[in-house]
Amino acid sequence: MKENRDLILSSVIPKIKHLKIKQAISTEEKFQNEVLRPILKFQNDLFISLVLHHVEVLSKLDIQKMDHLVLRQKVQNQLSNNQKLRNQLLGMVLGLMTTVQLKIYFTNEQALRKRIFSMLTERILDGLQHRNID
Numbered sequence: 001m002k003e004n005r006d007l008i009l010s011s012v013i014p015k016i017k018h019l020k021i022k023q024a025i026s027t028e029e030k031f032q033n034e035v036l037r038p039i040l041k042f043q044n045d046l047f048i049s050l051v052l053h054h055v056e057v058l059s060k061l062d063i064q065k066m067d068h069l070v071l072r073q074k075v076q077n078q079l080s081n082n083q084k085l086r087n088q089l090l091g092m093v094l095g096l097m098t099t100v101q102l103k104i105y106f107t108n109e110q111a112l113r114k115r116i117f118s119m120l121t122e123r124i125l126d127g128l129q130h131r132n133i134d
Helices: 002-012 027-059 068-081 083-094 099-107 109-129
Strands: none
Touching: 002 099, 027 068, 027 083, 027 099, 027 109, 068 083, 068 109, 083 109, 099 109
């Protein structure tokens, strides 16, 4: 069963072809490029939807009517301070790892978690600019 799940995940998660990977890179950077970036790209729309839902529910305001800069600030605040949201986002990433990838993640969890949230924040804020929200 485990092998079947891992094969399915490997076939579903897109490979990012345009990345230029240097020869001498750290294990964390290699994991970031080969595992994290493809998962984040695959889940991008769900991440943005989840974060916007949290902002809308907690602010009790219609995000469609929010000023873009105010929305960005509220999103950044949620990504920094809302532990429930952070755990949901992390779960969305970890849930798409193979068992081997998850073992690698656990060997350097703190550094990789930091990379995940750094990339997620950048990706979500960039995604807000390209959505017709205001």
